[in-house]
Amino acid sequence: MPSRNRPVPGLPTRKQILDFIQNSPVPAGKREIAREFGLKGNEKIELKALLKDMAEEGLIDGKRTAFHKMGGLPKVTVLRVVDIDEGEAIAVPDTWQPDDATPPPRIRLVEKGPGKRAAGGALKKGDRVLSRTEETATGWRAWPMKKLELRSEQFLGVVEIDGTGRPWLAPVDKRIRHSSPIADLGGAEAGELVLAEPIGRSARPSVKITQVLGEPLAPKAFSLIAIHKHGIPNCFLEETLDEAQTVAKLPLNIDRREDLRALPIVAIDPSDARDHDDAIWAEPDGAGGFRALVAIADVSFYVRPGGEIDREARRRGNSVYFPDRVVPMLPEVLSADVCSLRAGEDRAAMACHLRIDGEGRVTDWRFTRAIVRIAEVIAYEDAQERIDSPSVVGGDGHVDIAVLRNLWACWKALAAARAARDPLELELPERRVKLDEQGRITEIAVRERLDAHRVVEDFMIAANVAAAKALEAKVAPVVYRVHETPSREKLVALKDYLATFGKKLALGQVITPSLFNRMLKDIADESEKALIMEAVLRSQTQAYYGPRNEGHFGLALGSYAHFTSPIRRYADLLVHRALVDAYGLEQPRPAGDIPATTGLSDRDRDDLGRVSEAISQAERRAMEAERETIDRYVAAWLSARVGEVFGTRITGVRKFGFFATIIGLGGDGLVPVSTLGDERFAYEEKAQVLVGEESGTTYAIGQILRLRLAEANPLTGALKFELEQGGGRIEPRGRPSPLKKRGSHLAGPRGRPANIRHQGRKKR
Numbered sequence: 201m202p203s204r205n206r207p208v209p210g211l212p213t214r215k216q217i218l219d220f221i222q223n224s225p226v227p228a229g230k231r232e233i234a235r236e237f238g239l240k241g242n243e244k245i246e247l248k249a250l251l252k253d254m255a256e257e258g259l260i261d262g263k264r265t266a267f268h269k270m271g272g273l274p275k276v277t278v279l280r281v282v283d284i285d286e287g288e289a290i291a292v293p294d295t296w297q298p299d300d301a302t303p304p305p306r307i308r309l310v311e312k313g314p315g316k317r318a319a320g321g322a323l324k325k326g327d328r329v330l331s332r333t334e335e336t337a338t339g340w341r342a343w344p345m346k347k348l349e350l351r352s353e354q355f356l357g358v359v360e361i362d363g364t365g366r367p368w369l370a371p372v373d374k375r376i377r378h379s380s381p382i383a384d385l386g387g388a389e390a391g392e393l394v395l396a397e398p399i400g401r402s403a404r405p406s407v408k409i410t411q412v413l414g415e416p417l418a419p420k421a422f423s424l425i426a427i428h429k430h431g432i433p434n435c436f437l438e439e440t441l442d443e444a445q446t447v448a449k450l451p452l453n454i455d456r457r458e459d460l461r462a463l464p465i466v467a468i469d470p471s472d473a474r475d476h477d478d479a480i481w482a483e484p485d486g487a488g489g490f491r492a493l494v495a496i497a498d499v500s501f502y503v504r505p506g507g508e509i510d511r512e513a514r515r516r517g518n519s520v521y522f523p524d525r526v527v528p529m530l531p532e533v534l535s536a537d538v539c540s541l542r543a544g545e546d547r548a549a550m551a552c553h554l555r556i557d558g559e560g561r562v563t564d565w566r567f568t569r570a571i572v573r574i575a576e577v578i579a580y581e582d583a584q585e586r587i588d589s590p591s592v593v594g595g596d597g598h599v600d601i602a603v604l605r606n607l608w609a610c611w612k613a614l615a616a617a618r619a620a621r622d623p624l625e626l627e628l629p630e631r632r633v634k635l636d637e638q639g640r641i642t643e644i645a646v647r648e649r650l651d652a653h654r655v656v657e658d659f660m661i662a663a664n665v666a667a668a669k670a671l672e673a674k675v676a677p678v679v680y681r682v683h684e685t686p687s688r689e690k691l692v693a694l695k696d697y698l699a700t701f702g703k704k705l706a707l708g709q710v711i712t713p714s715l716f717n718r719m720l721k722d723i724a725d726e727s728e729k730a731l732i733m734e735a736v737l738r739s740q741t742q743a744y745y746g747p748r749n750e751g752h753f754g755l756a757l758g759s760y761a762h763f764t765s766p767i768r769r770y771a772d773l774l775v776h777r778a779l780v781d782a783y784g785l786e787q788p789r790p791a792g793d794i795p796a797t798t799g800l801s802d803r804d805r806d807d808l809g810r811v812s813e814a815i816s817q818a819e820r821r822a823m824e825a826e827r828e829t830i831d832r833y834v835a836a837w838l839s840a841r842v843g844e845v846f847g848t849r850i851t852g853v854r855k856f857g858f859f860a861t862i863i864g865l866g867g868d869g870l871v872p873v874s875t876l877g878d879e880r881f882a883y884e885e886k887a888q889v890l891v892g893e894e895s896g897t898t899y900a901i902g903q904i905l906r907l908r909l910a911e912a913n914p915l916t917g918a919l920k921f922e923l924e925q926g927g928g929r930i931e932p933r934g935r936p937s938p939l940k941k942r943g944s945h946l947a948g949p950r951g952r953p954a955n956i957r958h959q960g961r962k963k964r
Contacts, residue, residue: 211246212237214254221260222335274333279307279342281327285515287813289323291331291342307333307340323347324817325431326354354397356425358416358915359409361390369396369407372416372425374916384408393421395428416915419639422832423522425915426825433516434527443508444531447794448538450502452548453787454571460551461573464603465495467541468656471579474526476541477765479549479574480659481603482610488558490610494663495572497539498548499766500776501787503530504794505801514811517818519768522829523633528768535767543574543597550776552663552763556610560617565666569785575599584652607655614658623756624713625720626737631866633833641837646864660764661755667763667775668749674782677800677808679774681762683743683752685711690739697735700887701728713756730849731902744816745771747808770815774804781805831917834867838912838919845924850903853890855883858899860907860921869919871899871907876923 212220212233220236221228230251234244254260279291289309309323309331323329323344331342357369360379367382367390380398386409388394393416396407413424427434436444467479482492503509513529520527528535541547549572555564576599578586586604629646636642664681671678686694688707695705703719716736723729740754745762752760763779766772780786781799789796804811848860848869857872873881873890879897881890889900899905907921 210239210243211250214250217251217254218260276330276332276345278348279309279329279331279333281309281323281325281329282306283515284323284325284814284817287810287817289327291329294328305340307331307342309342309344311344354395354410356413356429357394357396357407359385359388359390359392359394369394369409370915372915373429374913374918381406382409386410386412388412392416393425417836419635420524422829422836422914423525425832426522426829427520427527429828430821430825432520432527432821432825433512436512436531437508440508440512441531441533443794444533446792447502447504447507447509448533450790450794452546452571454546456569456787457548458551458568458570460493460495460549460570461546463493463572464575464599465493465572466599466603466607467543467574467577468580468583468652469577471581474521475528475535475539475767476574476577477767478656478660479541479572480607480656482556482606482659484606484609485555489563490554490556490606490613492554492556492610492659492662494552494554494659494764495541495549495570495574496552496663496764496772496776497541497767498550498569498776499530499534499539499773500550500780500798501548501569502534502539503773504796504798505777505804506795509534510795513770513773514814517770517815518822520822520825522826523635523833524639529770530767539767541572541574541577543577546571546573550763550766550779552666554662554666556613556662558613559620560613560615562662562666565670567667567670567779567783567785569780569787575603580650580652580656583655584650587651607659608651611651611655611658614662615654618658618661621756622712622714622717624740624754625717626733628737629866631830631834633830641833644834644837644865646866661757661760664761664763665757665759667779668759668761671761671775671778671782672749672759676778676782677747677805678749678761678778679745679747679771679808679812680749681743681752681760681771682746682748682750683754684741684750685753686739686741690741694735694739696886697888698732700889701732703732713754728902731900734851734901742820745812745819746816747812770818771812774800774808774811777804828917831867832914834865835912835917835919836914838862838867838909839914842909842912845906845908848905848907848921850899850901850905853883853888853899853901858890860905863904867919869907869909869911869921871921871923 216237217233220233224232224236230244230248233239233251234247239247251260278294280294281289281291283290285308289311291307291309292304293307309329311323328348329342329344330346330348331344333340333342355376356372357380358372359382360368360370362368367385368379369382370379372393380396382396383399383406386394388409393413394409395411395413396409398405398407413421413428415421416425426432463481465479465481467476469476477497479495480493481495482490485491503513509530516527516529519529519535530539539547541549549570551568551570551572553566553568554562557563576597583604586601587608632643632645632647633641634643668678668680691705691707691711695707698705705719709715720729720733720736723732743752743754749759751758761775762769762772763775764772766776777798777800785798787798846865847863849863850858850860851868852859855873857870857874857876859868859870861868876890876892876899879892879894881892881897881899883890887900889898891898906924908924909919910922911918911920913919
């Protein structure tokens, strides 16, 4: 038998085998190699020995049915998504056993079509995908074939110890209804918040703890839960922080900027604002209209394409705001300091100059790079008080009341134009959580809507429209803020729902916001109006960012972009860069390694679709994380009030029960149909109501009820209600949470300790 160190005549060489394995369009196993080189009989036996030698020599890896080059990848393998880069999924091999010097390759997944349904829907971080791989000159790429069941998805929970000493993981996601047995505590102790991953493939697998996060009800724990659950990046790399420190020292190039420091520009913001993107000024033009200015932080001067800060900002997409912290898009030295428009300090700004006629129409605009010195930063409530009671104004640092009166006068013109446009008017109350210095809740209430809010909002809308139209005039790339007309499917569902009230919605007409506004205005009964408003809200599409102009239905605008918040939104930064290019606003090249241009990169200019999709996804992630965190705070606030009766409004009806929210506070809770008494209730899907088969008692969206709070779980944010009189009692499902029917120390002085069991817990 020939030596196994050298192939016999007829056998391919090692190089020929490697070339075939690497270039084969299908997985290359022993059978495919033998067929390719025409091997038969004893030659196949020698091929088997040769392949074994090559594996031992570290040339190939894999198995008999599918080999691949060592350090490479099989043609078809399972990948795990680890990141989303501008809408494109980045993956690594799901199983990788490299030597110390060989990290797993990062593979770009090429998804198909606008809907990306080839692998079962758009991919997200943590997905496992069976994929066909290929090594190209620019790196590894893969084409998804099938999305697989998640095997190692991490989730959050609290460690519990039952009466037998067995550990369980109580989930913090209210969609997960059962606790899981813990097979590996990983050093965690009872009562601690942890990250875990499932072990095995059973319907209710055991879990192992992968990371201990600490006290579940400690200050900042609720936002920490959201950050981990949604994979929100919250730590900057040293390279990013170093670059931020460097660019923060850039000279403002005052001689290359319009000097607006003499104007009494003011920033009107929430009293607890962490940064100040925008400031405004206006004065009469002597012809019945106004000259106005919207000054926006010149973030593009500091955050340049290709730099470390830019890469991280693209990845984050936006800042995320929680009651106890902000996860900023930019390092703090920029977001809270150098870029923030502080009073009395010189700041770089992008200035939008507007001419507004007496009817509130914006007739002209221009954009410049400027230097500004904000005259005063004013809280909304203070600005409103000064307008309502001018006598309260006084002291150093206050702008003259005439400055605010000019802003209000200009706003009244803008408001008149807005009324003529008739955008969609839905009452969407915003909940506000106030915390003390220890992180305990002092108040939860619906944020009051003031004229001061509307003043700033209408100035910002005017600037956003001007930015979009200015770029269109230059035939420049635009990242639009798109809110499409409701889909026909949703309008048909709305039409059917309105028919249950005896109201008609003709689908043959042009659907406009004013159509919905008139419908709501004509309803006198407040309960019925709430029902219709909820239905109209559900019919709306979700806004997104994109390079194609589809208009903004809700605002009744043909062209709309986001320009006014570049500190906290990457979309606005892209609009600033496009304006720099379109209007020749580039600044001199800085010294050192700082990227030169402040305009768009070639990659963004050629394809804004990719980054637009990525930042739209990041926005949805942030909105969900913020909403869930507020729900947890509300549940913590209410955990000391279990048993009390509240005025509520039904917000959703399903076959298994209905959801209600506490009026004036928020916090959605379920009333299970099983607790409505002995009577059977039928669910009418078209009308979205539950109807008692004997009494005819009806539960419908918008209905006002007095309900007793039965459960409040701060960790999940879940509430449960029961009828004030009669009906059944709620029986918890699955393993009871240690927080149910107990208070939370986050609830402030009125709350009771959560009293989580700390069996076997060490003192620290």
